[in-house]
Amino acid sequence: MTSTPLTLPTDGITARIRGEGATPWQAAVDHRFVRELLAGTVPDDALAGYLLQDQQFLDGFLRLLGQALASADAPASRLVLARQLGMLADDEQGYFEDSLAALGVPADVRRHPPLLGTTAAFQTLMAEVVASRSYPRLLVLLVVMEVLYLDWGSRTDLGEPTRPEHLGWVELHRGPDFTRWCQWLVDELERVAATCHPAERGELVALGVRTVELELAFFDQAR
Numbered sequence: 001m002t003s004t005p006l007t008l009p010t011d012g013i014t015a016r017i018r019g020e021g022a023t024p025w026q027a028a029v030d031h032r033f034v035r036e037l038l039a040g041t042v043p044d045d046a047l048a049g050y051l052l053q054d055q056q057f058l059d060g061f062l063r064l065l066g067q068a069l070a071s072a073d074a075p076a077s078r079l080v081l082a083r084q085l086g087m088l089a090d091d092e093q094g095y096f097e098d099s100l101a102a103l104g105v106p107a108d109v110r111r112h113p114p115l116l117g118t119t120a121a122f123q124t125l126m127a128e129v130v131a132s133r134s135y136p137r138l139l140v141l142l143v144v145m146e147v148l149y150l151d152w153g154s155r156t157d158l159g160e161p162t163r164p165e166h167l168g169w170v171e172l173h174r175g176p177d178f179t180r181w182c183q184w185l186v187d188e189l190e191r192v193a194a195t196c197h198p199a200e201r202g203e204l205v206a207l208g209v210r211t212v213e214l215e216l217a218f219f220d221q222a223r
């Protein structure tokens with residue numbers, strides 16, 4: 001269940017983050033919300049509540065990606081990040097709009113959703129890392145946020161949902177394009193972290209584990 005469709009160097013920083021954050025990582029990938037989403041049994045109010053929070057998370061995530069683009073040390077990296085930003089603005093934002101409408105969330109709630117505690121904590125963490133402009137730190141957050149989602153999205157042992165609101169969220173987090181993006185993020189973090197001082201690598205691992213813990217809390221908040 002903790003396997004990943006990615007190739008991770010066994011002695012790399014990604015493996016260290018996954019190792020030191022193994023308990024919350026595994027709990028998130030096997031969360032009740034994930035199991036019900038993949039089985040197609042998640043209650044509408046739980047999914048709507050989660051999506052209202054995640055749409056606010058997306059705004060911080062876009063800033064994170066935008067700062068990574070600005071901080072990247074190579075033009076080729078900027079192009080990869082720019083393509084992903086475009087995908088999120090089109091496909092992911094479109095999914096939110098269609099699904100929140102299909103779930104019957106009133107327009108005024110969609111416009112002014114409540115901001116819950118873990119979402120606010122995520123926004124604070126993302127803002128802190130954006131302000132640092134540190135490409136390795138930005139990559140740590142992106143790797144955890146994306147690879148953890150790839151890990152649950154790639155599970156095949158929990159069923160296959162049929163409703164578009166369920167399947168759409170799964171499809172955004174699995175498959176060849178998302179896997180390629182996650183592998184690129186991992187490779188980029190490994191490349192950049194290899195040039196960091198060992199003490200800085202230790203700080204990056206701690207930042208990664210803190211992010212894993214917030215991912216678990218985000219699912220707990222939903223269900």
Ligand SMILES: Cc1ncc(CN)c(N)n1
Nearest residue numbers: 054057145146149215218
């Ligand atoms: C909370 C959270 N973490 C990660 C992802 C994947 N981009 C997400 N949509 N939401």
